[in-house]
Amino acid sequence: MNRMDAEKKQEVVIYGILWLVVFLLVPAAMLLNGHSNGLAFRLSDVFRIWLNILPFLILFLLHDLVAAPLWVDQGKAGAYIAVTVVLLFMFGGYVWTSRREPESRHPHGPPPVERMEENRPPRDLAGEGKPPRPDRKRPPRNGDLPLTPEVMKFLLGLLMLGVNLGVKYYLKSQRGERRMQELKAENLERQLEALRYQINPHFFMNTLNNIHALVDVDPEQAKISIEEFSKLMRFILYEGDRPTIPLSKELEFLRNYVSLMKIRYSDSVRIDLSLPDRTDGAEIPPLVLASFVENAFKHGISYEKPSFVRVSVSLEDGRIAFKCVNSRQSAEQVRNHGVGLSNIRGRLDILYGSRYTLYMDENEEVYEILLLLPMEAARS
Secondary structure: OOHHHHHHHHHHHHHHHHHHHHHHHHHHHHHHHHHHOOOOOOHHHHHHHHHHHHHHHHHHHHHHHHHHHHHHOOOOHHHHHHHHHHHHHHHHHHHHHOOOOOOOOOEOEOOOHHHHHHHOOOOOHHHOOOOOOOOOOOOOOOOOOOOOHHHHHHHHHHHHHHHHHHHHHHHHHHHHHHHHHHHHHHHHHHHHHHHHHHHHHHHHHHHHHHHHHHHOOOHHHHHHHHHHHHHHHHHHHHHOOOOOEEHHHHHHHHHHHHHHHHHHOOOOEEEEEEOOOOOOOOEEOOOHHHHHHHHHHHHHOOOOOOEEEEEEEEEEOOEEEEEEEEEOOOHHHHOOOOOHHHHHHHHHHHHHOOOOEEEEEEOOOEEEEEEEEEOOOOOO
C-alpha cells in the first residue's frame, strides 16, 4: 500500500468514527431529554432519529466523494460550485417536503386539566384585575430569516459541507508539507553523495602520488605504504558513504594516514598527532577531519624550508574540538585548494546547520583551523 492509499484510508477511518459517534450520541441525547420530561422510551424512536440523520450522511458522502475532489484535487472551482448547489437544492427540497406535525408523545393523551392546574404557578392576587402583560418576545421583523427546524437543518447541512471541505484542504496541505520535507531530504542526500564522491577520489589521487614517490627511492617503505593505503581504501569503501560514523573510526583513519605521511617525508618535517584515548560514543561525518589534515600536508609542507603539521582532537564540554596547524607556503602555492575547504564546509552545513563552529586563521607563516562539533550524531 503506497502512502496516498494509506492517507485515504486514514481519512475514511476518521470520518467513520465521527459518524459512528453521531449515530450513537444524538439518539442517546434526545432519548435522555425525553426521559427527563417524563416520556416513555420506545425502540422505534431510535430508528426514527437515525432516519432523520441519514439524509445528512448521504449529503456528506456525495460531497466528500463527488463534489470536494473537483476543487481540492482537480482545482475545478466552477464544477465544484455547480455540483454543490445541486446537492444543497436536493437536500433543501427533501427537508422542506418531509416536514410534518409532531406526534403526541404522551401515552395517555394530553395531561389532565387538574394536573395542569396544579402545576400552574400561583397567581399574583395583588395583580388581579390588571390587564395581562404583553409578551416580551420580539415579533419578527420584515427580512428576518425565521429559524424554523427546516432552516436549522439546512444551515447544519451547509456547515457540514464547509467542515468537510476544510478537512480535505488541511489534509492536502499536510501532504504537501510532507512531500516538501521529503524532497528537501532527498536533495540534501544527493548533495552529500556528490560531496563524498568528490572527496574520495581526491584522497586516492594524493595518496597514490605519495606511494609513487617512494617506489624508486625506498621499495621496502613503498610496500609498507601500500599496506597502509589498503587500510585507508577499506575505510573509504565501507565507511565513507555513511552520514556519520563513530569518532573512534575517524581517529583510526587519521593514525593510518599520518603514519603514511611520516614514511614519505624526511625528518625536516615535524608531524605531531594528539588523539584522545576515549571517544564517549561520539559520532562524526566520515573524512571531515581527515580532509583538513590532508589539506595541511598538501599545502603546508615545503621542501625548501622546515615545515610542520600539528593535529589534535579532544572532547570538551560535550563537543569535539579539532585543531590543525600547519606551516604556510607562499600565497601562490596555496591559492588553489582543489575540492578542499569549500567542500567540507558544504557537508558541515548540511549535516549540522548552525550547530558547528569553524574558525580559520592565517598569517605569513602559519595556517590554523579550529573545528567544534556537537558530540551527538549529525542529521541523517
